[in-house]
Amino acid sequence: MSSSYGQSLKLSLFGQSHGEAIGITIDGLPAGMTIDMERLMAEMARRAPGQSALTTARKEPDAPEFLSGVLNGRTTGQPICAVIRNTNQRSRDYGDGVDLVRPGHADYTGHVRYFGFEDWRGGGSFSGRLTAPIVLAGALCSQWLEAQGVRIACHVQQLANVQDASFLSADPGADYSYMKRMHLPVLTAGLDEMMAAAAMEARKALDSVGGVLECMVTGLPAGLGAPFFDSVESQISHLLFSVPAVKGVEFGEGFGFAGLRGSQANDAFRMEDGRVVTVTNHSGGVNGGITNGMPVIFRCVIRPTPSIAQKQQTVSLRTGENAETEIKGRHDPCILPRAVPVIEAVTAIAVMDLWKERAACLR
Numbered sequence: 001m002s003s004s005y006g007q008s009l010k011l012s013l014f015g016q017s018h019g020e021a022i023g024i025t026i027d028g029l030p031a032g033m034t035i036d037m038e039r040l041m042a043e044m045a046r047r048a049p050g051q052s053a054l055t056t057a058r059k060e061p062d063a064p065e066f067l068s069g070v071l072n073g074r075t076t077g078q079p080i081c082a083v084i085r086n087t088n089q090r091s092r093d094y095g096d097g098v099d100l101v102r103p104g105h106a107d108y109t110g111h112v113r114y115f116g117f118e119d120w121r122g123g124g125s126f127s128g129r130l131t132a133p134i135v136l137a138g139a140l141c142s143q144w145l146e147a148q149g150v151r152i153a154c155h156v157q158q159l160a161n162v163q164d165a166s167f168l169s170a171d172p173g174a175d176y177s178y179m180k181r182m183h184l185p186v187l188t189a190g191l192d193e194m195m196a197a198a199a200m201e202a203r204k205a206l207d208s209v210g211g212v213l214e215c216m217v218t219g220l221p222a223g224l225g226a227p228f229f230d231s232v233e234s235q236i237s238h239l240l241f242s243v244p245a246v247k248g249v250e251f252g253e254g255f256g257f258a259g260l261r262g263s264q265a266n267d268a269f270r271m272e273d274g275r276v277v278t279v280t281n282h283s284g285g286v287n288g289g290i291t292n293g294m295p296v297i298f299r300c301v302i303r304p305t306p307s308i309a310q311k312q313q314t315v316s317l318r319t320g321e322n323a324e325t326e327i328k329g330r331h332d333p334c335i336l337p338r339a340v341p342v343i344e345a346v347t348a349i350a351v352m353d354l355w356k357e358r359a360a361c362l363r
Helices: 038-046 108-114 121-126 128-147 179-181 193-206 232-240 254-259 336-361
Strands: 012-016 021-027 062-067 081-087 149-160 211-218 248-249 268-270 275-278 294-302 311-316 321-326
Touching: 012 128, 021 128, 021 294, 038 128, 081 128, 108 121, 121 128, 128 149, 128 193, 128 336, 149 179, 149 193, 149 336, 211 336, 232 248, 232 294, 232 336, 248 254
Parallel strands: none
Antiparallel strands: 012 021, 021 081, 062 081, 149 211, 211 294, 248 294, 268 275, 311 321
């Protein structure tokens, strides 16, 4: 099933954008873990709409209700089931059924895939609204990983034509927690204002912009992952591509390897304080699909929000003719600010799954 994921940590996602609720079940979190609800709600708020002029005006609290697996603020070891009520639906913005399919959306493919029985309201099961329970699951995984010394940081490396520095040239031991307090987290001071201006310029033109998010995971031991099908890159990419709007992923130097020679691309090994490290980190902390103990660094590209107010060419499924459409409703001119916590969340889920699989091998 496309709504389920995981081997040692299992997730199942359910609900639709304009249904009564969305939610997730999480099987594999250990018993006795204390849930920091204040931090969990802070993560949910980072993803939630209505934060600024850069995001959709749809306002919903995204407050999770734990139906099972949690008692007195601690995990019980049983599967966790949590729901988030949809409290601000406006299905009227989407008409009375699928007719004029929206360019860039899954209206047409979903209609064909599910034989016309899909929930089309607000994108249904294809909506970015479904990332809310993913952030919830990721926040829980992050709390567990942090207890193991693992940290995940994510920043906007590029928005439209405005580019930030890279984690590849940054200090992996620095404290990047300040990024969680930024609407547009960046490494270069003041660059977030330039990015916001670029997004607002697109909004005035009834358009949208995309960009690149870069993520770094520190504190991972060497030995997580496996070659080929269960590689670290495979596991993380699987979840990254499940996020609506992600259209490309690269690890370390990524496509930059095309312009390097082997002598430039290889990461030389050396001993440091009794442990094996690499002098550079072109491979992004992964060799042969397995972590080498260096920071895991990757980037993913986020396409421009497909919902724009300009007239666009499409077809009418009812008449079988060419047509024009003008998308109504509340939409983000730039999805990057809200995508940051989602990318952090799926990274935490993938890393915890990899960690638990490795721990099982050591028993």
